Amino acid sequence: xPNDKYNSVWVSHSSMGDFLKCxxxxxxxxxxxxxxxxxxxxIVTPALSLGSAVHxxxxxxxxxxxxxxxxxxxxxxxxxxxxxxxxxxxxxxNLNEENxxxxxxxxxxxxxxxxxxxxxxxxxxxxxxKNGMPPNYFLSEEDNIILCGKIDWLQYSEKDDGVxxxxxxxxxxxxxxxxxxxxxxxxxLNNLQKRKVNGASYWYLDKDDKPKLVELPDINESxxxxxxxxxxxxxxxxxxxxxxxRGEKGCFACQxxxxxxxxxxxxxxxxxxxxxxxTL
Numbered sequence: 001x002p003n004d005k006y007n008s009v010w011v012s013h014s015s016m017g018d019f020l021k022c023x024x025x026x027x028x029x030x031x032x033x034x035x036x037x038x039x040x041x042x043i044v045t046p047a048l049s050l051g052s053a054v055h056x057x058x059x060x061x062x063x064x065x066x067x068x069x070x071x072x073x074x075x076x077x078x079x080x081x082x083x084x085x086x087x088x089x090x091x092x093x094n095l096n097e098e099n100x101x102x103x104x105x106x107x108x109x110x111x112x113x114x115x116x117x118x119x120x121x122x123x124x125x126x127x128x129x130k131n132g133m134p135p136n137y138f139l140s141e142e143d144n145i146i147l148c149g150k151i152d153w154l155q156y157s158e159k160d161d162g163v164x165x166x167x168x169x170x171x172x173x174x175x176x177x178x179x180x181x182x183x184x185x186x187x188x189l190n191n192l193q194k195r196k197v198n199g200a201s202y203w204y205l206d207k208d209d210k211p212k213l214v215e216l217p218d219i220n221e222s223x224x225x226x227x228x229x230x231x232x233x234x235x236x237x238x239x240x241x242x243x244x245x246r247g248e249k250g251c252f253a254c255q256x257x258x259x260x261x262x263x264x265x266x267x268x269x270x271x272x273x274x275x276x277x278x279t280l
Contacts, residue, residue, distance in 0.1 A: 008146045009234045013184050016229045021253040027242035028257035042274030043256050049090035050101045051170040053081050054108050058168055059152055062123050070116050078109050088268045091278055108205040115209045122156040126192050137191045145230045149184050165200035183222030
């Protein structure tokens with residue numbers, strides 16, 4: 001009898017990252033629902049809002065023909081997108097904090113606008129899952145685990161019918177070498193499309209005018225790395241074991257969610273599928 005995707009354990013780069021930081025934080029963010037609203041909890045922060053706004057504008061260029069991307073009014077689009085993140089909706093406690101974040105965002109958009117070459121090549125996209133779900137496949141049918149995720153940008157090479165991963169970074173720190181991101185991208189591409197994966201790059205929009213090439217791991221190593229964490233997530237869910245590694249006092253990852261439960265956070269409104277809060 002085939003597995004039911006709706007009863008499977010779904011894992012992604014973000015959810016497994018939450019779990020590795022703190023199982024308690026993973027539970028409060030990805031599983032727990034407010035008994036009153038039946039919705040999950042989300043925390044808005046300036047960094048997350050900045051990243052979301054920049055990604056939406058830059059990734060949105062992929063919706064246009066390659067030859068038209070250079071004439072898209074990206075600054076106007078950023079201003080429009082930013083309105084959704086303005087004020088406490090974006091986690092900003094005051095106007096100065098918001099203006100600083102917005103200026104950083106505009107600088108990133110300016111960097112992209114002045115260095116458009118990587119975005120003027122043809123692109124392809126992974127097909128979305130059913131019911132608007134992100135691209136996904138069974139990482140392990142035996143364990144009933146599904147891996148899902150979205151890739152920022154896929155450059156297409158007509159020469160060899162290949163694809164190159166381009167991931168936009170809006171934070172100040174570079175991606176850790178132990179990150180699951182590239183292994184997950186590699187597995188998704190290997191299982192959801194047939195083109196050769198030629199390579200990958202990170203574009204640190206806060207500081208670099210060009211993307212940086214990064215080495216793709218071995219596909220078997222990628223699978224071993226991802227399935228190990230995914231099985232740990234499944235085991236924790238089955239046993240309902242979501243303890244913070246620092247004990248009852250909590251850690252940087254779970255403490256903000258604990259504040260919500262204690263009524264010590266400020267509700268700022270509904271998100272797409274979460275109740276959103278600011279934690280002070």
